[in-house]
């Protein structure tokens with residue numbers, strides 16, 4: 001991080017609004033990060049990390065976030081959302097025998113969900129909420 005500053009949340013939000021003024025869709029987290037860094041470059045050498053850019057963008061309410069995932073063969077219990085760190089909710093369904101079976105997990109905060117075969121996020125697509 002030598003020679004670079006970590007921007008405040010407000011600076012990132014300001015840059016995000018500027019980017020969304022020109023772009024309706026940003027098709028990856030890396031692209032979002034690059035656009036935000038460029039928008040902030042006018043004010044100094046700022047760098048926002050990809051995951052932080054994604055979090056701030058999602059929580060701003062200014063974009064819809066779509067999450068593309070690949071499915072792994074890893075069968076594992078999950079507690080925390082890999083996207084936003086919120087606690088995941090179990091999604092269960094009744095079986096024909098009257099018991100319950102665990103189907104997967106769903107994040108109550110963001111669009112992430114997974115079956116028992118864990119889904120790993122591979123791409124984020126951000127679409128401006130206002131037309």
Ligand SMILES: [Zn+2]
Pocket residue numbers: 081082083084085086107108109110111112
């Ligand atoms: Zn989440």
